[in-house]
Amino acid sequence: EKTAFHVMDTTVEEGATEVTVTVNIENTPAAGITGAKWFINYDEALTLKKAEKGTFTAEGQFGTSQNLTDKPYSFLWALGTDVVKVDGSLCTVTFTLPEGAKAGDTYKVSVTYSADDTLDMNLESYKDITMIDGTISVVAKAEPSDTTTEAPKPDDTTKMPDDTTKKADDTTKKADDNKSAATGDMIAVVAAVMVVALGAAIVVKKVNVK
Numbered sequence: 191e192k193t194a195f196h197v198m199d200t201t202v203e204e205g206a207t208e209v210t211v212t213v214n215i216e217n218t219p220a221a222g223i224t225g226a227k228w229f230i231n232y233d234e235a236l237t238l239k240k241a242e243k244g245t246f247t248a249e250g251q252f253g254t255s256q257n258l259t260d261k262p263y264s265f266l267w268a269l270g271t272d273v274v275k276v277d278g279s280l281c282t283v284t285f286t287l288p289e290g291a292k293a294g295d296t297y298k299v300s301v302t303y304s305a306d307d308t309l310d311m312n313l314e315s316y317k318d319i320t321m322i323d324g325t326i327s328v329v330a331k332a333e334p335s336d337t338t339t340e341a342p343k344p345d346d347t348t349k350m351p352d353d354t355t356k357k358a359d360d361t362t363k364k365a366d367d368n369k370s371a372a373t374g375d376m377i378a379v380v381a382a383v384m385v386v387a388l389g390a391a392i393v394v395k396k397v398n399v400k
Contacts, residue, residue, distance in 0.1 A: 191217040193316065195228055195280065197299045197324030203331045204293045208239065210284045211299050211324060215246050215277055219316065222273025225250075227307035228280065229262035233297035236285040236326075238263060244279025262302065273311050285326070293330040298323060 194216045202209040213230065215223075226247075232238065241263060243252045250269035265281055283299070300323040308316045 192318065192320045193217045193219055194320040194322050195301050195303055196322040197230075197301050199324045199327070201327045201329050202287065204291070204328055205331055206287060206291075206328075208284055208286055209326055210282055211326065212244070212282050213280045213301055214244075215280050218246075218275055218277050219310065220275065221310040221312075222275040223308065223316070224270060224273045224311050225266075225268040225307065225309045226280070227264065227266045227304040229264050229302045229304075230281075230283055230299065231262040231302070232283075232285065232299045233326075235288040236297050236299075238283060239286050240284040241265070242282050243267070244281045246274055246276075246278035246280050249274075266307070287326075287328070291328050293328055295328040297326040299326060300324075 196214045196216050198212045198214060200209055200211050213228075230241075238258045241254050241258070247265075247267040249272075250267060253266045255264045263283070267280075285297075285299075287297075301321050303319060303321065305315050305317040305319070308319065310316070
């Protein structure tokens, strides 16, 4: 696959005032790159606010145009003593959006490069790098969701054994109550019999005394 400098498509919500766009290098040559020069151009409705180095250009010397108003805006990077062989970001650029930017609006950001200043370790230039432009798209602001989560209903099937257990407990309780009542009645009968017997004994004792 061909090496490419790629301005990544970027979306921004309506109402935002700024947007940051990343420019990547893809399919870096096997021999690596030790220096590069590229340029960013952009829709006249945008205002360039900031330009920073990326992961690919993190080491080495990194320079940009003197003024943010320069168009196209240029970048120059040189490592010199080594090469970078891994894909990454060349730079990021932050733009101020025009006032009143609304959903559906789009703004083009393009990239070009200087082949004579994009080199391998032998200072051989890369003349066939592909340039891929990107678009900033303004999208409608996401609405908060009104969906509410219902609490799960209790499982009736699970509840049934509890009811059965409760009924069994009630039946056992009633049986215990009946047993207690029966025991109470028996105690009362025994007490009555004892009272009668005691009374008879007293009468007999009185008779014998005479």
